[in-house]
Amino acid sequence: MQVALFGGSFNPPHVGHLMAAHYVRATQGVDEVWFMPTFVHPFRKATVSFEHRVRMCELMCQDAAGWMRTSKVESEVGKDGRTVDTLEFLRERYPEHRFSLIIGSDILKDLPHWKDFDRIERMVRVVVLNRAGYPAEGTVGPPLAVVSSTDIRERLTRGEMPSDLVPRVVLDYAREHHLYGL
Ligand SMILES: Nc1ncnc2c1ncn2[C@@H]1O[C@H](COP(=O)(O)OP(=O)(O)OP(=O)(O)O)[C@@H](O)[C@H]1O
Numbered sequence: 552m553q554v555a556l557f558g559g560s561f562n563p564p565h566v567g568h569l570m571a572a573h574y575v576r577a578t579q580g581v582d583e584v585w586f587m588p589t590f591v592h593p594f595r596k597a598t599v600s601f602e603h604r605v606r607m608c609e610l611m612c613q614d615a616a617g618w619m620r621t622s623k624v625e626s627e628v629g630k631d632g633r634t635v636d637t638l639e640f641l642r643e644r645y646p647e648h649r650f651s652l653i654i655g656s657d658i659l660k661d662l663p664h665w666k667d668f669d670r671i672e673r674m675v676r677v678v679v680l681n682r683a684g685y686p687a688e689g690t691v692g693p694p695l696a697v698v699s700s701t702d703i704r705e706r707l708t709r710g711e712m713p714s715d716l717v718p719r720v721v722l723d724y725a726r727e728h729h730l731y732g733l
């Protein structure tokens with residue numbers, strides 16, 4: 552089975568992530584897309600708890616007939632959240648799967664600070680999505696969705712309800728658990 556891994560903070564997950572997963576499944580020859588919320592972010596990004604972000608991703612995946620999944624693997628690797636270590640762990644756990652890694656073009660600038668990105672490229676196919684506002688060479692597909700978790704958190708802080716940017720089930724969960732000042 553071909554699996555595309557989509558790591559991120561997902562704080563909260565939004566329609567940009569959803570569109571990206573659909574795009575990859577539709578065009579990149581993969582059977583499944585696995586969202587992998589960060590447990591320890593290598594750059595120490597502050598977020599709501601891992602459990603809340605996992606639950607929001609699970610809710611976002613629930614309509615996708617099984618091909619879109621949420622993995623808690625980052626909490627099992629037991630290191631400092633480096634993607635290369637997660638890939639090693641997954642390859643050992645699922646030797647029968649072929650993995651690829653999805654990243655948005657906004658994080659190309661960070662790659663020099665990643666651990667062993669050259670090794671990652673040797674281990675898996677890296678699919679760089681063309682994130683709207685971050686044009687770069689080597690990306691695939693059209694610009695995707697002007698939406699970010701930062702913008703959503705800011706809107707919520709201002710008392711706006713970004714119901715066109717966040718899946719309804721995710722927003723309902725955030726409201727129920729009083730996340731992001733709701
Ligand atoms: N709108 C989008 N289009 C394409 N890729 C995206 C989009 N939003 C996020 N991504 C990609 O999804 C992955 C996880 O992103 P993340 O969870 O950090 O979302 P974000 O919206 O960038 O969050 P924040 O604003 O908090 O940094 C990254 O590889 C990122 O590049």
Ligand SMILES: O=C(O)c1ccc[n+]([C@@H]2O[C@H](COP(=O)([O-])O)[C@@H](O)[C@H]2O)c1
Nearest residue numbers: 558559560589593633634635664665666
């Ligand atoms: O491996 C690394 O060194 C590394 C450094 C920074 C970020 N990452 C991964 O990049 C993914 C996207 O992160 P972010 O900041 O966009 O939420 C997420 O899966 C992180 O674990 C990985």
